[in-house]
Amino acid sequence: MKQITSIQNPFIKSLVLLQEKAKNRKQTGTFLIEGVREISLAVKGRYEIQTILFYPEICSETEARKLAQSAELIEINKEVFQKLSYRDTTEGVLAVAKSKSLQLSGLKLSDTPLILVAEAPEKPGNIGALLRTADAANLDAVIIANPKSDLYNPNIVRSSVGCLFTNQIATASTSEIIAFLKEKNINFYCATLQNSTSYHTQDYTQPTALVVGTEATGLTQEWRDAATQNIIIPMQGEIDSMNVSVAAAILIFEAKRQRGF
Numbered sequence: 001m002k003q004i005t006s007i008q009n010p011f012i013k014s015l016v017l018l019q020e021k022a023k024n025r026k027q028t029g030t031f032l033i034e035g036v037r038e039i040s041l042a043v044k045g046r047y048e049i050q051t052i053l054f055y056p057e058i059c060s061e062t063e064a065r066k067l068a069q070s071a072e073l074i075e076i077n078k079e080v081f082q083k084l085s086y087r088d089t090t091e092g093v094l095a096v097a098k099s100k101s102l103q104l105s106g107l108k109l110s111d112t113p114l115i116l117v118a119e120a121p122e123k124p125g126n127i128g129a130l131l132r133t134a135d136a137a138n139l140d141a142v143i144i145a146n147p148k149s150d151l152y153n154p155n156i157v158r159s160s161v162g163c164l165f166t167n168q169i170a171t172a173s174t175s176e177i178i179a180f181l182k183e184k185n186i187n188f189y190c191a192t193l194q195n196s197t198s199y200h201t202q203d204y205t206q207p208t209a210l211v212v213g214t215e216a217t218g219l220t221q222e223w224r225d226a227a228t229q230n231i232i233i234p235m236q237g238e239i240d241s242m243n244v245s246v247a248a249a250i251l252i253f254e255a256k257r258q259r260g261f
Contacts, residue, residue: 001061003075004053007083012076015053015084015096022150029099031152032084036091039067041162051096055081058092068095086154099152102171104143104180113140113186114255115209116248117177119219120146127151128159129245135163137252137261143209144171178226181209187228191247192219193240196232204255212248215241 004012017024018032025031030050033039036059043049049068053076054061064073076084084094100106109115116134121127127149134142149156151171157164172180181188188209189202204210211227213219218241224230233250235242 001073001075004080005077007080009080012080012083015094018096019084019086019154022153025099025150025152030096031099031157032086032154033095033097033157034084034086034090034093034154035162036063036067036093038157038162038165039093039095042095042097042165043068045165047100047165048098049095050098053081053084053094053096055092058090064093067093071095086158102151102169104170104172104176107141107143107168107170109140109184112205112207112259113184113209114204114252114259115139115141115143115181115186116252117143117145117188117209117211118244118248119174119211119213119223120148121214121244122148124149124153124155125159126244127156128161128163129243130248131156131160131163131167131169133245133249133252135166137256139167139252141168141170143177144169145174145177147171174220174222178222188226189229189231189251190219190223190227191232191251192224192227192230193232194224194230196230199231199233199251200254202229202231204258208255210248210251210255212244212251215244 033042049071051072052064052068053074054064055076116139118130186207186209188211190211211223233247
């Protein structure tokens with residue numbers, strides 16, 4: 001079995017770049033996953049795991065091998081592990097995984113899908129929270145319109161607690177997503193302050209997409225003009241917006257309530 005004990009090793013340097021640079025992740029079609037739960041969820045989500053790196057004082061060879069039987073196994077020392085690990089506390093194991101295509105055409109939807117669409121989310125923490133909510137509700141898919149962040153950013157992998165791998169995900173432009181939803185006869189309800197009706201008055205039992213925008217600027221005019229209906233969550237405080245992941249959760253679980261879940 002291969003062992004690497006130097007942070008100057010060319011392969012380790014390439015993995016550092018995977019952590020730090022979206023360009024490298026895109027060029028190689030690979031990314032890093034850290035932690036037993038996250039790697040296990042990626043395997044369950046049918047991501048191809050190419051390499052497992054483990055620090056034997058925390059994670060044994062046997063434990064590392066169980067995560068992905070066909071992956072190359074590399075033992076690393078403390079210095080290399082600390083160079084690669086992104087979290088303060090982890091289980092001593094990392095994986096190099098092959099990224100998936102995020103095309104709309106790859107989505108497999110049920111007869112009455114429930115989809116979350118988020119336009120241009122910027123903060124990895126918000127994206128992670130949206131993915132966790134989508135997983136909790138067992139949505140058909142999450143679609144990111146006009147993405148500002150590479151979804152394989154380590155901050156998104158971390159903040160989603162592995163839910164990046166448990167959801168069907170696609171990215172596309174706003175225009176492409178609107179065309180896709182119309183082609184599939186999916187009603188879409190846009191959370192916005194303008195020309196809106198209260199969210200709980202709508203019927204989400206039919207094929208539905210719930211669309212949320214950024215907290216700072218909301219949804220673009222293109223979404224508001226094309227919506228089946230613009231919806232709003234009534235608020236009684238001094239401000240007129242809430243965290244995007246909180247708003248999405250309210251809308252999603254109202255739809256689930258209507259569907260009897």
